[in-house]
Amino acid sequence: MNYQNTLAFAQEQDKQDPLHHFKNQFYFPQVNGQDAIYFCGNSLGLQPKSAQRFIDHEMYKWANLAVEGHFKGEEPWFNYHELLAGGAARVVGAKESEVVIMNQLTVNLHLMLVSFYRPEGKRFKIITEGGAFPSDQYALETQAKFHGYNPDEAIIELFPREGERTLRIEDILQSIKEHGEELSLIMMGGINYYTGQVFDMEAITKAGHEVGALVGFDLAHAAGNIPLQLHAWDVDFAVWCTYKYLNSGPGGTSGVYVHERFGNDPGLPRFAGWWGHDAQERFKMQKGFKPMAGAAGWQLSNGQILTMSVHRAALELVEEAGGMEALRAKSEKLTGYLEYLINDVHVGEDVLEMITPRNPQARGCQISLLVKQNSRVLFDKLMEAGIIVDYREPNVIRVAPTPLYNSFEEVYRFSEILHECLEGVK
Structure with a gap:
C-alpha cells in the first residue's frame, strides 16, 4: 500500500x-x-456500548428469578458458557468442544499446567521466551518448584541474539531440538507482550511434538488480535484473557483451549471442580469426579455470569465485523x-x-x-x-x-x- x-x-x-x-x-x-x-x-x-444492555439483562433475571435463573427464563445460567463457545472458537480457530470460557487467565494457566506439565525422569524441562509476561514466569517457576525442581534448571529461557530485539524462529527450533530428550513442555506467549513479536506457533508446535514435548501458548496478546488456527496447528492447550483486544472489561473472564484428543480423556490428571463434572449428574452431589467431554471438563465453579455477559456482547461485535x-x-x-x-x-x-x-x-x-x-x-x-x-x-x-x-x-x-x-x- x-x-x-x-x-x-x-x-x-x-x-x-x-x-x-x-x-x-x-x-x-x-x-x-x-x-x-x-x-x-x-x-x-x-x-462496547452494548455491554450495559447485556449486563442489565442478567441483572433483571437475578432480580426477578433469583436462584431460579440457573434453570428458568431465557438463556439459563446453568449452561451460559455454551453461549460463548462458538464465538470464542472462531476467534482462536478451534472446535466448539475444545474451548470454554471460565475463571481468569493465570488461574487457567495453572489448571492447564497441572494437566500438561507432567515431568518424569530426565524429561522435566520447559522452554519459554525470555522476558515473558510476569504471570507466565511466576506460573512456570512455581509449577517447577511444586514438582520438586529448581526453576533455574527446569526452565530454559530463549533470548534474542546479541544486538537483536526479537527471537529468530530458527533459534527457537534449534533449542527445541537440542533439549528434545529433556523437554517436557514448551509454553510461550503467542505474541510477546513487550516487543509485540508474533511467534510461529505452528512451527513451534510441530517441532515440540517431534521431540515428544507438549506445547501450549498464552494468547493474552494474540486472541482478538491475529487470526489463530489452534486445532489445525495441533496445539495441545492455550489460555487467553478477554479484556484486551476482546474488549470484555477489566479483570474480565478468560478462555481455555484443549485439543480434543485430551478433552475426551477422563484419565488425564487435572484439578477438578463441580462445574466440570458431568452435567447430567452434577446435582446428585455425589463423590467420584466424571469430567464433561471437551474443555468444559476443566471448569471449577459456576460461571461468572456478569463478566461473561460482557464477553458475549464483545464477541457479537467481532462476529458483526466479519470475524x-x-x-x-x-x-x-x-x-x-x-x-x-x-x-x-x-x-x-x-x-x-x-x-x-x-x-x-x-x-x-x-x-x-x-x-x-x-x-x-x-x-x-x-x-x-x-x-x-x-x-x-x-x-x-x-x-x-x-x-x-x-x-x-x-x-x-x-x-x-x-x-x-x-x-x-x-
Whole structure:
C-alpha cells in the first residue's frame, strides 16, 4: 500500500474502511474535554456500548428469578458458557468442544499446567521466551518448584541474539531440538507482550511434538488480535484473557483451549471442580469426579455470569465485523500506516527505535517504541496531549491501534503529536 503523510490520505482511508462505523459502538475516555486517541487496547480494550444492555439483562433475571435463573427464563445460567463457545472458537480457530470460557487467565494457566506439565525422569524441562509476561514466569517457576525442581534448571529461557530485539524462529527450533530428550513442555506467549513479536506457533508446535514435548501458548496478546488456527496447528492447550483486544472489561473472564484428543480423556490428571463434572449428574452431589467431554471438563465453579455477559456482547461485535479475517485485514493496513508515519517523523534511532518486527506477518496491532532519551517525559507528554498508550519499564512505549475502534485519522494525528512531543523533549 502506498501511504501518504497527509490528513487527506488518512481521511480517505477511513471513508473506504468497511469497519469505520464500529468506532461509534464504543465509549472513549475524555482528555481535555475531547475523545482521547486510545491506542491501549493491548492493555485494556474500550467498553462496547452494548455491554450495559447485556449486563442489565442478567441483572433483571437475578432480580426477578433469583436462584431460579440457573434453570428458568431465557438463556439459563446453568449452561451460559455454551453461549460463548462458538464465538470464542472462531476467534482462536478451534472446535466448539475444545474451548470454554471460565475463571481468569493465570488461574487457567495453572489448571492447564497441572494437566500438561507432567515431568518424569530426565524429561522435566520447559522452554519459554525470555522476558515473558510476569504471570507466565511466576506460573512456570512455581509449577517447577511444586514438582520438586529448581526453576533455574527446569526452565530454559530463549533470548534474542546479541544486538537483536526479537527471537529468530530458527533459534527457537534449534533449542527445541537440542533439549528434545529433556523437554517436557514448551509454553510461550503467542505474541510477546513487550516487543509485540508474533511467534510461529505452528512451527513451534510441530517441532515440540517431534521431540515428544507438549506445547501450549498464552494468547493474552494474540486472541482478538491475529487470526489463530489452534486445532489445525495441533496445539495441545492455550489460555487467553478477554479484556484486551476482546474488549470484555477489566479483570474480565478468560478462555481455555484443549485439543480434543485430551478433552475426551477422563484419565488425564487435572484439578477438578463441580462445574466440570458431568452435567447430567452434577446435582446428585455425589463423590467420584466424571469430567464433561471437551474443555468444559476443566471448569471449577459456576460461571461468572456478569463478566461473561460482557464477553458475549464483545464477541457479537467481532462476529458483526466479519470475524478475525476482516479485523486482521484492517489491522495490517492500520499498523503499516503507523510504522510509515513513525519512520517519517522520528528523529533517528539514537532517540527512538521500533523494536517490533517490520514484517507484518510477525506482528499484530502493537508497535513498541524503545525511547533512548527522556522516555518517561515523552510518555507523560503524549498522555497530556490526549494520546493514551502505555509504558513498560525500563523505556518502552507500546502503541496499539486496534481495528474495531481506531481510525487512520487517529494514527495520523498521533504522528503529528509524537513529532511535537519529541521536539519538546530533546
